[in-house]
Amino acid sequence: VAIYLLIAGTYTPLTLVTLRGAWGWSLFGIVWGLAVSGIVVDSLHKQGSRRIQMAIYLLMGWLIVVALYPLIQIMPTGGLVLLVLGGLFYTGGIVFYALDDRITHAHGIWHLFVLAGSISHYLIMLLYVL
Incomplete structure (x- = not known):
């Protein structure tokens, strides 16, 4: 949820x-x-x-x-780069989310990807949106 x-x-x-x-x-x-x-x-x-x-x-x-x-x-180029980068982090992380029951620590690795995506998108808000 x-x-x-x-x-x-x-x-x-x-x-x-x-x-x-x-x-x-x-x-x-x-x-x-x-x-x-x-x-x-x-x-x-x-x-x-x-x-x-x-x-x-x-x-x-x-x-x-x-x-x-x-x-x-x-949006300036820097914001677009952060947007795409965040999307790629989230998308890359979904591989580990899908393999959670097959790869040791996959869930933790997925969380690292989510963290990286969240940081990228936080920076967009901070620097380019708000």
């Missing part, structure tokens, strides 16, 4: 402060809709929803690509 909220919470300032307008509000609504959907799926299907979770995480995370053109016009 927390991952859905983390992703949607990260999108919120990017969509409402940086993008604004139709692009911002549309992405805001879609991402929060996916977050609520993911939370509902997780609540109803405790077993066997891991693949669905990962698909929703990835969809939510990379949905920003649809607004790449307006984002490039608004």
Whole structure:
């Protein structure tokens, strides 16, 4: 549940402060809709929803690509680099999340990737959004 909220919470300032307008509000609504959907799926299907979770995480995370053109016009290059870097950290980490039961310490490694992605996105907010 927390991952859905983390992703949607990260999108919120990017969509409402940086993008604004139709692009911002549309992405805001879609991402929060996916977050609520993911939370509902997780609540109803405790077993066997891991693949669905990962698909929703990835969809939510990379949905920003649809607004790449307006984002490039608004956000400085440094912010875009941090955004992509954070996305790559999160995406790379999902490999360890998926292999949690097969690789020793995979869960801890996944958390390191999440930490790196979170730091990247924190820096975007600090330096380029707020």
